[in-house]
Amino acid sequence: MAIQTVATQPFDDQKPGTSGLRKRVTRFQQPNYLENFVQSILDVGEGLRGGTLVLGGDGRYYNETAIQTILRMAAAHGVGRVLVGRDGLLSTPAVSAIIRKRRADGGIVLSASHNPGGPEGDFGIKFNTANGGPAPESVTEAIYQRSRTLDEYRITDTGDIDLSREGAVEIQGTTVEVIDPVADYAALMEELFDMEAIAAMIADGFRLRFDAMHAITGPYARRILEERLGAPAGSVINAEPLPDFGGGHPDPNLVHAPELVALMYGPDAPDLGAASDGDGDRNMILGPDFFVTPSDSLAFLAANATCAPGYAGGIRGIARSMPTSAAADRVAEALGVPCYETPTGWKFFGNLLDADRVTLCGEESFGTGSAHVREKDGLWAVLFWLNILAVRQRGVGDLLRDHWQRFGRNVYSRYDYEGVDAEAAGRMVEGLRGRLADLPGQSFNGLTVTAADDFAYTDPIDGSRAEHQGLRIFFQGGERLVFRLSGTGTEGATLRVYLEAFEGNPERQDRPTAELLAPLTAAAEALAGIRSHTGRAEPDVIT
Ligand code: VG1
Ligand code: CO
Numbered sequence: 001m002a003i004q005t006v007a008t009q010p011f012d013d014q015k016p017g018t019s020g021l022r023k024r025v026t027r028f029q030q031p032n033y034l035e036n037f038v039q040s041i042l043d044v045g046e047g048l049r050g051g052t053l054v055l056g057g058d059g060r061y062y063n064e065t066a067i068q069t070i071l072r073m074a075a076a077h078g079v080g081r082v083l084v085g086r087d088g089l090l091s092t093p094a095v096s097a098i099i100r101k102r103r104a105d106g107g108i109v110l111s112a113s114h115n116p117g118g119p120e121g122d123f124g125i126k127f128n129t130a131n132g133g134p135a136p137e138s139v140t141e142a143i144y145q146r147s148r149t150l151d152e153y154r155i156t157d158t159g160d161i162d163l164s165r166e167g168a169v170e171i172q173g174t175t176v177e178v179i180d181p182v183a184d185y186a187a188l189m190e191e192l193f194d195m196e197a198i199a200a201m202i203a204d205g206f207r208l209r210f211d212a213m214h215a216i217t218g219p220y221a222r223r224i225l226e227e228r229l230g231a232p233a234g235s236v237i238n239a240e241p242l243p244d245f246g247g248g249h250p251d252p253n254l255v256h257a258p259e260l261v262a263l264m265y266g267p268d269a270p271d272l273g274a275a276s277d278g279d280g281d282r283n284m285i286l287g288p289d290f291f292v293t294p295s296d297s298l299a300f301l302a303a304n305a306t307c308a309p310g311y312a313g314g315i316r317g318i319a320r321s322m323p324t325s326a327a328a329d330r331v332a333e334a335l336g337v338p339c340y341e342t343p344t345g346w347k348f349f350g351n352l353l354d355a356d357r358v359t360l361c362g363e364e365s366f367g368t369g370s371a372h373v374r375e376k377d378g379l380w381a382v383l384f385w386l387n388i389l390a391v392r393q394r395g396v397g398d399l400l401r402d403h404w405q406r407f408g409r410n411v412y413s414r415y416d417y418e419g420v421d422a423e424a425a426g427r428m429v430e431g432l433r434g435r436l437a438d439l440p441g442q443s444f445n446g447l448t449v450t451a452a453d454d455f456a457y458t459d460p461i462d463g464s465r466a467e468h469q470g471l472r473i474f475f476q477g478g479e480r481l482v483f484r485l486s487g488t489g490t491e492g493a494t495l496r497v498y499l500e501a502f503e504g505n506p507e508r509q510d511r512p513t514a515e516l517l518a519p520l521t522a523a524a525e526a527l528a529g530i531r532s533h534t535g536r537a538e539p540d541v542i543t
Helices: 033-044 063-077 092-101 137-147 183-192 195-203 217-228 258-264 294-303 327-335 346-354 378-392 396-407 422-438 513-528 530-534
Strands: 003-007 021-024 052-057 081-089 106-110 122-129 152-156 167-171 174-179 208-211 272-275 284-287 290-292 318-321 339-342 360-363 367-370 409-420 447-454 471-475 480-485 493-503
Touching: 003 063, 033 063, 033 122, 033 137, 033 152, 052 063, 052 092, 063 081, 063 106, 063 152, 063 167, 063 174, 092 106, 092 122, 092 183, 092 378, 122 137, 183 217, 183 378, 195 378, 208 217, 208 258, 217 378, 258 272, 258 284, 272 378, 284 378, 284 396, 290 294, 290 396, 294 318, 294 327, 294 360, 294 367, 294 378, 294 396, 294 409, 318 327, 318 346, 327 339, 327 396, 327 409, 339 346, 346 360, 346 367, 367 378, 378 396, 409 422, 409 513, 409 530, 422 447, 422 471, 422 480, 422 493, 422 513, 422 530, 447 513, 471 513, 480 513, 493 513, 493 530, 513 530
Parallel strands: 052 081, 052 106, 081 174, 208 272, 318 339, 318 360
Antiparallel strands: 003 152, 021 122, 106 122, 167 174, 272 284, 284 290, 360 367, 409 493, 447 471, 471 480, 480 493
């Protein structure tokens, strides 16, 4: 057994986006491409030499190949111990939980989250630091810079490790410990939620359906919802992680989870429907005939947090990403706690959580989480909802309507235009950016602009600055439009248009979202000329 030093050429496209490096599988399969990025992580990550690394992925195509390579490289780098999930599986929130519980120095998650998988699909690598959270921009930037200059990497010539059995083996002085992917995470959930109350509600006839979308949450949901809480077998559907996610798009929204959506809007809808994404950090919540927007879910969890034992003492504050609706702001105000507005991406919540400024965080993109880990957490959100339902003993839609009556409704929608020509999308956003200063006072479809800016954020803890995080346009009636380009796609550009209006009148709050947002939708078109710039009459996905 020996360590080999392999000559490599730097790559110029290894800049991590909103959440890690995401590329087509075929790109990762280019000679030295994966190794180049992994060596950059190992070189930049603090404390890894002689330290502990957590490693796992969402089971997508190329997961196991990448894990075997990373194990050999970690051994060559002198990492002391690698904790790897059985069969190479670990959800993103589980990695975060394990890093924290076992005091690891970092973690590598192999996932392209909600992007499709398979030989023609996407693959990705994320690096998390010792606090369990996504590496901050200073670290991802350092990894990127390293990847552009690296000219060799180190790897052992050892064979593959058997990942199917738990236990420890040693390669070249590095201990590789194959662990149960669910145990630490499940134990953490026991600390936060009243499992007995949820189990009693289920034993009483409460029905739920959880769609794991053939991605990572299957094993977690089966263990916790079915085995621990007693939900009947079959409550978790699409529970086997598959390398191509069964050909689906593991993105929990109204478009990509059609089986669950049909059930929840049909005659035999259970009391709660939920789904998670490829790597298990997102969640969608549905009641019979009722879709809870992620922004509302964050606000609702905040307003009802004390129902769960882990939050019985109240919350310190809330943070939401800028495009997320202001529903949570209203709850924060009522509770007398701060509400922070951060750029898109979970890495911006890390400092606020570490400094204990906030307890709950959320994004409009089906992401909710808390200080229990440093990632968003899909199954955690579902358990939180179950705990609240067990305490309040009312239906999902009923509770949400009640919430709106109390706080008002932030009517919300996101339009995604996917695979748009990158130059055309760039021109549109640049053009709009150039007009921002002139917009106040102008009217579009009868709506008058009061303010407009290019969102920038200064981290209140370390003073780091993030600019150009999305264009915000505010209107007189409290409406808001946001335009930004996605940082997670792998082909062309994805334009995201976020629409928000406020409805304070309970008589009108139950009207369909599209109807309530129609004037603002027309204003967005009049303002930005989306159709002429993108050539698209309609968005590909509306959430
Ligand atoms: C999207 C979402 C963002 C989320 C990110 C990662 O980013 O909008 O809110 O944090 O995905 O989520 P973008 O740049 O494409 O808008 V995940 O579940 O893919 O880690
Ligand atoms: Co995800």
